[in-house]
Each structure stands twice: as C-alpha cells, then as structure tokens.
Amino acid sequence: MNGIKIRGTGRGVPGKLVTNRDLEQVVDTSDEWIASRTGIRTRRFCGEGESVSTLAAAAARAALEDAGIGPEEIGACIVATLSADTLVPSAACLLQRELNLPQDIPCFDLNAACTGFLFGLHTMECLLNASPRKYGLVVGAENLSRLINWEDRGTCILFGDGAGAAVVECREGWPSISAIMGCHGSSGLLHVPGAETEGHSWISMEGTKVFKFAVEAVPWCVDQVLKKNGRAVEDVDFFVFHQANARIIDLAVRKYRIPPEKYYKNIAEYGNTSAASIPLVLSELREQGKIGPGSRLLAVGFGGGLTWGGCLIEFA
Numbered sequence: 273m274n275g276i277k278i279r280g281t282g283r284g285v286p287g288k289l290v291t292n293r294d295l296e297q298v299v300d301t302s303d304e305w306i307a308s309r310t311g312i313r314t315r316r317f318c319g320e321g322e323s324v325s326t327l328a329a330a331a332a333r334a335a336l337e338d339a340g341i342g343p344e345e346i347g348a349c350i351v352a353t354l355s356a357d358t359l360v361p362s363a364a365c366l367l368q369r370e371l372n373l374p375q376d377i378p379c380f381d382l383n384a385a386c387t388g389f390l391f392g393l394h395t396m397e398c399l400l401n402a403s404p405r406k407y408g409l410v411v412g413a414e415n416l417s418r419l420i421n422w423e424d425r426g427t428c429i430l431f432g433d434g435a436g437a438a439v440v441e442c443r444e445g446w447p448s449i450s451a452i453m454g455c456h457g458s459s460g461l462l463h464v465p466g467a468e469t470e471g472h473s474w475i476s477m478e479g480t481k482v483f484k485f486a487v488e489a490v491p492w493c494v495d496q497v498l499k500k501n502g503r504a505v506e507d508v509d510f511f512v513f514h515q516a517n518a519r520i521i522d523l524a525v526r527k528y529r530i531p532p533e534k535y536y537k538n539i540a541e542y543g544n545t546s547a548a549s550i551p552l553v554l555s556e557l558r559e560q561g562k563i564g565p566g567s568r569l570l571a572v573g574f575g576g577g578l579t580w581g582g583c584l585i586e587f588a
C-alpha cells in the first residue's frame with residue numbers, strides 16, 4: 273500500500289473566549305483547581321453564526337491554501353466529529369458543497385470520539401490508494417459546548433470547540449503511516465446520548481476511570497507504533513498527543529524522556545476539543561515552524577468508545 277504524507281494544515285477557532293474565572297460564576301470550581309488538575313486555563317466556544325460546519329470550512333480552506341491545492345484535486349473528504357450540526361446531511365457533505373469539492377468522491381463523517389482524526393488519517397490512506405485523485409482532506413471539528421451539562425462540574429470545565437484540518441497526499445513508494453488502532457465498547461465511562469435519548473444530549477464521564485485508561489493507552493500506542501515501524505523514540509522528530517489533560521501528556525513525556533522541543537501542549541488555550549485536538553496541534557506547530565517538510569511525527573489519540581490509536585506520519 274502507498275503511504276500518505278501531510279501537505280498542509282489549517283484551523284478554525286471560534287470567537288468566544290471562556291476563562292476558568294468565567295466558569296467560577298457558573299459552577300462551584302476555581303481557576304486553581306481546573307489549572308492544576310487539567311492544565312486548562314481557557315477554552316473557545318462557538319458564538320452566534322458559528323458551528324461545526326463554519327469551523328470545519330475555515331480549517332479546510334486554510335489547509336488547502338497551505339498545501340497549495342485546489343478543491344478540484346481532492347479525492348475524498350472525512351470529517352471526524354461527535355458533534356456535527358446535523359446527523360444528515362453529514363458535516364462532510366456540507367463541506368463538499370461549501371468548498372465545491374468534486375461530486376464523484378466519498379465525503380462522510382467519522383465518529384471515533386477523540387481518536388477520530390487518527391482513524392480518519394488511516395481511512396484516508398486506504399481510500400486514496402483506490403482513488404485516481406491523490407489528495408485527501410481530513411478534518412477534526414467539534415462544537416462540544418452544545419453538549420455540556422452545566423450541572424456537572426467534573427465535565428463542564430474540560431471541553432472546548434474548534435476545528436483542525438490536514439490535506440494529505442498519497443504517492444507510490446511512500447511508506448504507510450502504519451496506524452495502530454482499536455476500541456472496546458464501553459458505554460458507561462464516557463457517554464453522549466444519540467437518537468435514542470428523550471432528554472438532553474449531554475456528555476457524561478467517569479473522569480478518574482477514563483484518566484486511568486488514558487495513562488495506560490498512551491504508552492501502549494507509542495510502543496506499538498514504534499514497534500510496527502521498527503523505530504526508536506530518537507527517530508521521531510515530534511510527538512503529537514491528544515490534548516485531554518496536561519497530566520496525561522506529562523506522564524508520557526517523562527516515561528519516554530521526550531525533550532521539550534519535541535512535544536507540544538495547547539490544552540491551556542483550547543481545553544479538550546476531542547477530534548479537533550490533534551489537527552489543532554498540527555496546525556499551530558506548522559505555523560510556528562516547529563514542523564515542516566521532512567518532519568516525522570508520532571501521533572497518539574484516545575477517547576470515548578473507548579477508542580485509541582497512533583501512527584507515524586511525515587510532512588511532504
């Protein structure tokens with residue numbers, strides 16, 4: 273199988289800034305508690321006129337521009353999300369229309385919660401191998417503020433809205449991203465009701481149990497990706513972790529002795545943006561010049577489902 277590389281990245285960031293101090297007015301919490309337990313200081317929420325669709329379109333446009341690719345060259349479009357504006361049409365179908373992507377390509381949403389973007393990269397690699405067009409659009413976009421239970425201080429402080437996108441290219445002879453991924457069905461630990469619900473569609477989570485799952489899943493994924501690719505920690509230029517809790521990232525960094533210049537945290541600004549978190553990191557790293565042509569990244573995600581995944585991906 274021919275592999276994919278990232279050609280360009282972009283992001284869509286909603287306008288409304290919400291600080292921990294703002295949340296102190298809503299629930300019994302404190303800036304100190306939130307920052308010390310999670311690393312989060314602010315998050316962005318969708319305001320008037322903003323939605324998964326508008327954020328996804330902004331991110332995708334920026335990624336296309338960064339890649340220097342026209343919409344007519346895209347061979348498939350995947351939006352990873354658990355909070356699409358409508359179940360049907362999917363966010364990806366709406367993006368097809370908004371960006372004027374070709375009509376003879378697959379455009380669909382993918383829900384693997386916070387691991388969605390990595391599931392999307394793997395799926396895109398498979399699709400582009402069977403497509404005459406060699407570029408694909410993978411977007412992670414969320415409007416989680418709509419799913420927050422403001423009576424649950426254990427979860428309402430964690431989540432934010434946003435979108436990130438990557439244009440990927442598939443070429444003969446390029447190595448596969450060799451993604452590893454998995455899931456085990458667990459409805460109790462992290463739950464968002466769907467069509468079956470009679471009440472509100474809110475996020476509920478057993479935070480401590482999910483935390484325990486995450487601190488085991490991250491090193492497991494790192495080890496599996498390195499093993500599958502015959503690589504060592506030193507062969508990786510940059511580690512990109514899902515931004516769910518700064519402490520989860522810190523534990524992995526300590527375990528693998530990753531130097532500060534080889535990993536990144538933006539959870540302080542955005543909170544947990546689920547499927548958008550990894551592409552948001554990619555887009556900021558790219559803008560800051562920390563990654564670019566030739567960079568080899570090891571990305572790891574984990575989340576509701578429960579799902580987990582990792583891959584090794586290069587910049588074209």
Ligand code: COA
Nearest residue numbers: 301302305309386425426429479480482483516517574575
């Ligand atoms: N402000 C103040 N106190 C809070 C609070 C808040 N926002 N939320 C919970 N507390 C209190 C609890 O009521 C509890 O009080 P008690 O001891 O008197 O009962 C205490 O803080 C500890 O609560 P607990 O839920 O055990 O905290 P924690 O250390 O596990 O941290 C999370 C909570 C959510 C930050 C943490 O579990 C976490 O990050 N989990 C993983 C999240 C994650 O990765 N989710 C997404 C996967 S993609």
